[in-house]
Amino acid sequence: MMRNSRGSIVRPVPLPDSASRPVVTPLSPSVVYASDTPDALDDQYEGRVHGYTYSREGHPNADVVAARLDAMEGVSGGVVTGSGMGAVSAVLLGLLKSGDHVIGGNQLYGRSLRLMAEDLPRLGIATTLADPCDLDAMRAAIRPHTRILLVEVVSNPTLRVADIAGLAALCREHGILLAVDNTFTTPRGLRPFEHGADIVIHSITKLLAGHSDVMLGYAVARDPDLTEAMRVFSITTGLTPSPFDCWLAERGMLSFDLRFDRAQATAAALADHLAGLPGIKRVIYPMRADHPDHTRASQLLGGQGCNMVSFELDGGRAAANAFTRAADGLSFAPTLGDVGTTLSHPASSSHRALTPGKRAELGLSEGFFRVSVGLEDPDALKQVFSQATTAAAGV
Structure with a gap:
């Protein structure tokens, strides 16, 4: 209720009742969501009911985009981030720790290369770059503490095509997670989980949204526990996607x-x-x-x-x-x-x-x-x- 007298209650004003529903997904820009009681908030945080609390921890528009991409990749529970590099960071920094080793394709996107060459080593995570088209080179790069191998299906910008089947077999042999950046190919060109990938990454900013007015990323793992670790890292470090960007991205994904x-x-x-x-x-x-x-x-x-x-x-x-x-x-x-x-x-x-x-x-x-x-x-x-x-x- 809203009153005009001094001391008025400004919020909330309930939405009008309607027997119909919107055809277009509503934009939900609210940063916070109100609950009825502390017990109700406990129920949300402890997973007994679904609800939203604070948009850094999730919001409706991000969930809609995640559900669309989940369906395209044949998985569930994906994490939407504020950029493609946010998704790469959620994977590498959300799953690795000091003392781990990660191998990257030597023709990754420029900022992914910088993350591998400068930022991860600064945090005690060793890195090696190798040719994803050369299995012998990749095999030679493996160390006892190698945890993740990150490649692009089609490299940026030289358009080399990674040996995904060979890399998947190599990763299985050594107990390494295969993370595949599927931005160039998109799920219409390739669904990496069907070819042995453990983690899939997208820059939604690019062809999926398609109009140069969105900055978003996406990451998901075959193992729900890994996805949850990436989600928690994203929440903690504020890799939050904008509701408006998510709303625009859904519009773009329709075509x-x-x-x-x-x-x-x-x-x-x-x-x-x-x-x-x-x-x-x-x-x-x-x-x-x-x-x-x-x-x-x-x-x-x-x-x-x-x-x-x-x-x-x-x-x-x-x-x-x-x-x-x-x-x-x-x-x-x-x-x-x-x-x-x-x-x-x-x-x-x-x-x-x-x-x-x-x-x-x-x-x-x-x-x-x-x-x-x-x-x-x-x-x-x-x-x-x-x-x-x-x-x-x-x-």
Whole structure:
């Protein structure tokens, strides 16, 4: 009840009764939730009833997004975090302790590499990077205290395809948890639990939400106890997702299948088009026969090449600058998964923290670009890339 006199009770004002229900999930921005009694609050915290208390510990919009992704990955109980790196942190920092050892793929996302190289060692967690396409290299990296092996199905940004089946067998042999970042492939391209993964990670920010207006992550384990450990760590360290971001993400996920299929088809056509343009040194797309992991990609992904294409221009930074200036209508931005096609230049964005020598080892020259293909007309997109490549060649 609300009264206008002095000393009025400001909250609560009950919602109007309705015999119908909203078609769209309501946005629930409340930070706190009221309970009737201390006993009722005990019932919630001790699991006898379900309810919300404080949004850092969970809120309705996060649960809706988690349930959608759980269904897509064929699991339950996933944790939604405030970013993709929040999800990676929930896995590594929520499950590891000082004295443990973790192996990472050597072509992880740039911030994942930084976490492995700088932050985990500072906390007493040893790390090693190895090629996820080379089982012998991964086997050689294993130590007595290795607890987790973290890989991306398709690496960022070189689009190498990890030997998931071999890595899963290796992890089972040594009692190691296999954590798979499924951001590039998404559950439509691969469901890692069906291929032996123990933990799955997503940056919802990217193709799942799909509109460059959301910052969210997701992590879930096959073992509910591991998921709960990640959830508790996320709550304690404040990796809380925004209700509004969750609400926007659910809206984006409703069209995910359609967007994925359209972008993937265009990506395949664009990759073939780029391969025929003068001034292009190489094109990387998993479904192309010249991809180094083409056979594995075809078997693992079932023909799903996904929406990412990488390529390398002749020439250095000057050619790269000319290309982006001439790529009319395309956003040059360090992101992926948007409805519009975006260009990313790893040497100046995601992998800028690496030395030039380290970037060279990964094949990331100044002419290397990663393309996140969107929903544009394929012929129009080809024309833009043709014009931009011509401009780069003229430098």
